[in-house]
Amino acid sequence: xxxxxxxxxxxxxxxxxxxxxxxxxxxxxxxxxxxxxxxxxxxxxxxxxxxxxxxxxxxxxxxxxxxxxxxxxxxxxxxxxxxxxxxxxxxxxxxxxxxxxxxxxxxxxxxxxxxxxxxxxxxxxxxxxxxxxxxxxxxxxxxxxxxxxxxxxxxxxxxxxxxxxxxxxxxxxxxxxxxxxxxxxxxxxxxxxxxxxxxxxxxxxxxxxxxxxxxxxxxxxxxxxxxxxxxxxxxxxxxxxxxxxxxxxxxxxxxxxxxxxxxxxxxxxxxxxxxxxxxxxxxxxxxxxxxxxxxxxxxxxxxxxxxxxxxxxxxxxxxxxxxxxxxxxxxxxxxxxxxxxxxxxxxxxxxxxxxxxxxxxxxxxxxxxxxxxxxxxxxxxxxxxxxxxxxxxxxxxxxxxxxxxxxxxxxxxxxxxxxxx
Numbered sequence: 001x002x003x004x005x006x007x008x009x010x011x012x013x014x015x016x017x018x019x020x021x022x023x024x025x026x027x028x029x030x031x032x033x034x035x036x037x038x039x040x041x042x043x044x045x046x047x048x049x050x051x052x053x054x055x056x057x058x059x060x061x062x063x064x065x066x067x068x069x070x071x072x073x074x075x076x077x078x079x080x081x082x083x084x085x086x087x088x089x090x091x092x093x094x095x096x097x098x099x100x101x102x103x104x105x106x107x108x109x110x111x112x113x114x115x116x117x118x119x120x121x122x123x124x125x126x127x128x129x130x131x132x133x134x135x136x137x138x139x140x141x142x143x144x145x146x147x148x149x150x151x152x153x154x155x156x157x158x159x160x161x162x163x164x165x166x167x168x169x170x171x172x173x174x175x176x177x178x179x180x181x182x183x184x185x186x187x188x189x190x191x192x193x194x195x196x197x198x199x200x201x202x203x204x205x206x207x208x209x210x211x212x213x214x215x216x217x218x219x220x221x222x223x224x225x226x227x228x229x230x231x232x233x234x235x236x237x238x239x240x241x242x243x244x245x246x247x248x249x250x251x252x253x254x255x256x257x258x259x260x261x262x263x264x265x266x267x268x269x270x271x272x273x274x275x276x277x278x279x280x281x282x283x284x285x286x287x288x289x290x291x292x293x294x295x296x297x298x299x300x301x302x303x304x305x306x307x308x309x310x311x312x313x314x315x316x317x318x319x320x321x322x323x324x325x326x327x328x329x330x331x332x333x334x335x336x337x338x339x340x341x342x343x344x345x346x347x348x349x350x351x352x353x354x355x356x357x358x359x360x361x362x363x364x365x366x367x368x369x370x371x372x373x374x375x376x377x378x379x380x381x382x383x384x385x386x387x388x389x390x391x392x393x394x395x396x397x398x399x400x401x402x403x404x405x406x407x408x409x410x411x412x413x414x415x416x417x418x419x420x421x
Contacts, residue, residue, distance in 0.1 A: 024063055025063075028056065028059065028060055028063070028118075029118075029122075029125055029128065031052070031055075031056045031059075032056065032118060032125060032128065032129065033128045033129065033131070033132040034052060034132070035049060035052045035053050035056060036129050036132040036133050036136070036394065037132040037133075037135060037136045038052055038136070039133070039136060039177075039390045039391060039394065040133075040136030040137055040139065040140040040166070040167060040177065041136070041140065041167040042167065042168055042169060042173075042390065043167050043168070043169065044169070045104070045169075049390060050104075050107060053107070053111050053114070054107070056114075057110060057111070057114045060114065060117075060118065065114075065117055065118065065121060066117070067113065067117055068117070068120055068404050068407075068408075070120070070400070070403055070404035070407045070408075071113060071116045071117055071120060071400055071401070071404050073348075074112065074113055074116060074345070074396070074397075074400045075109075075113045077341055077344060077345040078109035078110075078112060078113065078345070079109065080337070080338075080341045081109070081330075081334055081338050081341045081342055081345070082102060082105050082106050082109055082334075082338075084334050084335050084336075084337040084338035084341065085102055085105060085309070085312070085333055085334035085335065085338050086102055087308050087335060088308050088309040088310065088311045088312070088333060088334065088335050089102075089311060090308060091306070091308050091309070091310070091311060092310075092311035092314065095311065097312065097313060098311055098312050101312040101313065101333075102312070104388055105387070105388070108388065108390065108393045109393070111390070111393050111394070111397070112393040112394070112396045112397040112400075113397065113400075114397065115129075115393075115394055115396075115397025115398060115401060116396075116397040116398075116400040116401040116404060117401070118401070119363075119397065119398060119401025119402065119404075119405065120401050120404035120405055120408065123362055123363045123402075123405050124362075126363055126366040126398070126401075126402075127366075129366075129394075129398070130180075130181070130184045130366060130369075133180065133181050133184070133391075133394075134181040134184055134185065134203065136181075137177065137178045137181035137182075137207055137210075138181070138203055138206050138207065139167075140166035140167045140168070140174070140177070140178075140210075141166060141178055141206050141207050141209070141210030141211075142206060142210075143158045143166045143167055144158050144159070144164030144165055144166035144174060144210045144213060144214065145164060145206070145209055145210055145213060146158065147159040147164060147165075147166070148162075148163075148164040148213045159171075162215075163213065163214055163215040163216070164210060164213035164214050164215075165214065166210065171214040171215065171216050172214070172216045172218060172219070172384060173389055174210070174214050174216075174219075175210070175211045175214030175216035175218070175219025175220075175222075176216070176218060176219045176222050176377070176380070176386075176389070176391070177389075177391050178207045178210050178211050178214075178219070179207075179211065179219065179222050179223050179226055179373065179376070180226075180369060180370070180373050180391065180395065181203075181207060182203075182204055182207040182208060182211070182223065182227075183226055183227065183230050183369045183372065183373070184365075184369055185200050185203045185204050185207070186200075186204060186227065186230065186254065187230065187234070187365055187368075187369065188200055189201065189204070189250060189254070190231075190234060190246075190247050190250050190251065191234075191365075201254075201257075204254070204258075205258075205261060208223070208258055208261070209261070209265070211223050212262065212265065213265075213271075217383075218380040218383060218384045221379075221380055222373075222376045222377070222379075222380050225376050225379065226372050226373055226376045227251075227255075229372045229375065229376070230368065230369065230372050231247060231248075231251045233357065233358075233368050233371075233372065234247050234368070235247060235248070236358060237358050237364075237368075295319050295321065295323070295324075296323075296324075296325050296328055298319075299315060299319075299323060299325075299328045299331075299332060300328060300331070302332075303328065303331035303332055303336075303339075306332075306335070307335060307336045308335045308336075309331060309332050309333055309334055309335035309336075309338070310332045310333070311332075311333065312333045314332070315328075315332045315333075322385055323385055324383060324384055324385055325381065325382060325383065325384075325385065326342075326381030326382075326384070326385055326386050326387060327339070327343075327381060327382070329385045329387050330342040330343075330387075333387070345396075346374070346378055349374055349396060349399050349400065350371065350374060350375055350378070352399075352403050353367060353370070353371035353374065353399045353402070353403065354371065356402065356403060356406045357371050357402075359406070361402075361405070361406065361409065363402050363405055366398060366402065367398070367399065367402040370395045370398040370399045370402070371399055373395050374392075374395055374396065374399060377389075377392055377395070
């Protein structure tokens with residue numbers, strides 16, 4: 001008679017194995033939330049976020065996390081994008097900084113695929129991801145606000161050029177990072193119970209003030225666009241007149257309240273002067289000779305003659321300023337193939353996200369927010385470089401993860417149980 005696992009002490013009891021696996025999954029889910037939380041604190045590179053993500057990506061795939069057929073195209077697109085970039089090193093005279101640049105690019109690509117895979121594995125992780133993001137955003141926003149007003153000795157380290165930047169290296173990344181958490185709180189306020197409103201409003205105010213004090217025109221534009229787009233999508237989603245009226249009323253009320261808060265903030269002379277300077281649609285360094293827009297034109301013409309691109313950071317060395325345009329950045333850093341691949345990835349992400357986001361699913365709110373944010377980033381990408389923004393790759397993973405959930409839902413019917421790892 002053959003001994004079973006129940007009879008053989010070396011093999012252990014199946015129940016004990018299941019318990020250990022469940023404990024590993026729970027610890028892994030906690031690590032995901034911790035990793036997202038650390039994305040709000042990138043003062044130097046490599047940041048703690050990178051170290052934690054490298055560890056957990058390795059652990060998750062070692063314990064059996066798989067990449068589905070739906071997520072696999074994202075992996076292929078991102079690898080093609082980065083392999084195309086690596087070929088640009090062949091045309092560089094000084095490639096000393098290139099390996100580290102592409103190492104970060106490849107890591108961020110893998111992080112996006114990882115988020116998509118763990119979300120497909122269990123849609124309930126989306127709630128944890130957004131709560132961790134909100135927590136990190138509020139803390140880093142408070143640091144930026146306190147730094148801007150120099151509220152304690154040494155607080156200036158959380159500012160740059162008299163602009164709030166929180167625990168980031170650049171106000172232009174800090175501001176956009178706060179928008180998705182603000183949209184999440186706005187969604188909760190529009191759909192939740194009235195008793196929760198005061199805390200949600202407080203969180204929205206902290207994030208909105210952080211965005212405002214970043215004095216990033218891209219962040220301001222992203223907030224206005226994404227907030228309006230989310231309300232429009234929700235009005236399309238909700239069919240009952242009463243609920244639509246509620247959404248409209250609360251959205252208008254929130255806009256008025258934020259406008260009043262802005263008016264109060266502008267009473268400070270320091271805030272008013274910088275706001276009036278930054279609020280100009282075209283700054284002197286945008287429209288001046290060899291300014292941002294002229295560099296864009298020169299850069300695109302130059303890229304048309306360089307199939308392999310210029311290599312990372314070469315454009316900035318040539319003109320004294322980086323590309324400040326994601327579409328130009330993909331051409332100069334990743335070459336023609338990389339630029340085409342990036343376009344395919346962005347527009348396919350927006351296409352199937354749009355197809356699925358109005359379907360009643362447990363993950364629908366997160367998909368709506370991520371889709372609106374990806375579209376917003378595609379728009380602001382005309383005036384800013386989003387290539388190494390960690391939260392952008394998280395948003396990309398969320399949309400693809402939700403698309404994979406939709407495909408699994410359609411294959412298995414109403415089953416929403418976590419997939420086995």
